[in-house]
Amino acid sequence: MAIAVKLDDLLHDRRMTLTDLADRIGITLANLSILKTGKARAIRFSTLDAICEALACQPGDILRFEPEQADCEQN
Amino acid sequence: MPTKSSPVLPIAHVVLRILIVMNWLYGAAIAILLVALPTRKWIMSALSLSPSPEADRLILGMRAIAVIGIATVPLHYAIFKRLLAIVETVRGGDPFVATNAQRLKIIAWTLLALQLLSLVVAAIARTVSTPEHPLDLDAGFSISGWLAVLLTFLLARVFAEGTYMREDLEGVV
Numbered sequence: 001m002a003i004a005v006k007l008d009d010l011l012h013d014r015r016m017t018l019t020d021l022a023d024r025i026g027i028t029l030a031n032l033s034i035l036k037t038g039k040a041r042a043i044r045f046s047t048l049d050a051i052c053e054a055l056a057c058q059p060g061d062i063l064r065f066e067p068e069q070a071d072c073e074q075n
Numbered sequence: 076m077p078t079k080s081s082p083v084l085p086i087a088h089v090v091l092r093i094l095i096v097m098n099w100l101y102g103a104a105i106a107i108l109l110v111a112l113p114t115r116k117w118i119m120s121a122l123s124l125s126p127s128p129e130a131d132r133l134i135l136g137m138r139a140i141a142v143i144g145i146a147t148v149p150l151h152y153a154i155f156k157r158l159l160a161i162v163e164t165v166r167g168g169d170p171f172v173a174t175n176a177q178r179l180k181i182i183a184w185t186l187l188a189l190q191l192l193s194l195v196v197a198a199i200a201r202t203v204s205t206p207e208h209p210l211d212l213d214a215g216f217s218i219s220g221w222l223a224v225l226l227t228f229l230l231a232r233v234f235a236e237g238t239y240m241r242e243d244l245e246g247v248v
Contacts (some may be wrong), residue, residue, distance in 0.1 A: 029247045041246025 004066045006034040010055050025050035088141060091159045095152065102148030109141045129205045136203030136210065140196050142146060150185050157182050164232050171237040179231035186224045193220065 011018060018036060022029040027047060033041050048059050049074075053059075113132060125129040157178040164170045197215030204210045 027248070034246075035248040039241070039246070042246040043248050047248055 002065055002067050003038075004064045005035055005038050005040075006062055006064055007032075010057060010061060014055055016055070021051070021054055021066075024054045076140045079163055084162055088159065088166070089228055091155050092160065095159070098151045098155065100147055102145055105141050105144045105148075109138060110143070124208065130208075133203045133205065133208055133210065136199050139199055139200045140212070142191055143196055143199075147189060149180045150189055151191075153185050154182050155189055171234065173235070173238050176231055176234035179227060182226060183227035183231055186220070186227055190217070190220045193217065 007018075009019075011021065018032055018039070019029055022032045023031075027050070031040075035043065043063075048062070051057075052059060053063060102151045117133050118124070119126065120136075122133075124127060124133065128156065161175050161178055164172060164175055193214045194216060196212060200210040200214065
C-alpha cells in the first residue's frame with residue numbers, strides 16, 4: 001500500500017514504546033502493532049485522534065503517501 | 076468475541092442430531108415398506124381394493140411417491156448436516172464465515188428441490204386418486220415452504236455480505 005505508517009519514528013522521537021502508547025490510548029498492543037507494521041486496512045478517526053493527542057503530533061506526521069515503484073514507473 | 080449464553084444453540088444441536096437419526100429411520104422405513112413387505116395382494120387387501128386398472132394405478136402411484144420419499148432422505152440430511160455445522164460455528168462465536176454463506180445457499184437450493192418434489196407428489200396423488208380411494212397427502216404448493224426457500228436464499232446473501240463486512244472490519248484499527 002502506498003500509505004506508510006510512521007509510528008516507529010514518532011515513538012523513537014518521543015522515547016516511548018508501543019506498549020506505553022497502547023496503554024495511553026486504550027488500544028490493544030496487537031492492534032497497534034498491526035497499524036505500526038502497515039498491515040491495517042484502515043484507521044478509525046478515533047484511533048488517529050488518540051494517537052495524535054498522545055504523541056502531540058498531526059495526522060500527517062503519522063501517515064505518509066509513498067508511491068510504490070510500479071506506480072512511479074507507470075506515471 | 077463475547078457471546079451471550081443462550082439455550083437455543085444447545086437445543087438446536089440436540090434437535091438436529093435427533094432429526095438426522097429420525098430422517099435415516101424414516102428412509103429405512105419407507106425402503107422396507109417399498110421393497111420387503113407389501114406385495115400387490117397385501118396392499119389390495121389392506122386398502123380393501125378390488126382388482127381393477129384404477130387399483131393398479133393407485134398402487135403404482137403410491138410406490139412412485141414412496142420412491143420420491145426415499146429420494147428426499149439425502150436431501151433432508153444435506154440440510155440437517157449443514158444446519159448443524161452452522162450451529163457449531165455460532166457456538167464457536169464465528170458464524171460470519173464464507174462457508175456458512177455457501178452452506179445456506181446449498182440449503183436454499185435443497186429446500187427448493189423439496190418444494191418441487193412436493194408438487195410432483197401432489198400431482199401423482201391427484202392423478203391416481205379415485206372417488207372410492209382418495210389419496211390425501213400433505214403435499215403440494217405451500218406458501219410457508221416457498222417463503223422458507225426465499226428467506227434462506229436471502230439469509231445466504233446476508234451471511235455473504237456479513238462475511239465481507241467482517242473481513243473488512245478485521246483490518247480496521
